[in-house]
Amino acid sequence: xxxxxxxxxxxxxxxxxxxxxxxxxxxxxxxxxxxxxxxxxxxxxxxxxxxxxxxxxxxxxxxxxxxxxxxxxxxxxxxxxxxxxxxxxxxxxxxxxxxx
Numbered sequence: 001x002x003x004x005x006x007x008x009x010x011x012x013x014x015x016x017x018x019x020x021x022x023x024x025x026x027x028x029x030x031x032x033x034x035x036x037x038x039x040x041x042x043x044x045x046x047x048x049x050x051x052x053x054x055x056x057x058x059x060x061x062x063x064x065x066x067x068x069x070x071x072x073x074x075x076x077x078x079x080x081x082x083x084x085x086x087x088x089x090x091x092x093x094x095x096x097x098x099x100x
Contacts, residue, residue: 010027014020016036020029028036045051058064065085068074075091077084079100086094 008027010022010025012021012024014022014029014032015027016029016032016039018029018032018035020032022029027033041047041049041052045055053059053064056064058067065074069076069085074085074087077086077091077094077100079095079098082098082100084091084094084098
């Protein structure tokens, strides 16, 4: 496994850059994580998720979904004939929806 990134520490100010004071242990004001994500796509990747993925070495031949499973953040659906990958909560919803 690659060397882990340094631990990030909340500062009390929203990390999207808006200057809002946030609660103890929070990086973002409610909903501002998505604002920051969209701003990053605009500022560094021409509003393109494909450019973001390619910049990090992923694409059709090297799936980012599989990398999320390998890192332990996502899981594969345990149904043998299913190729669904997602966060544990997503897997539970998927299995209930698909009845497997």
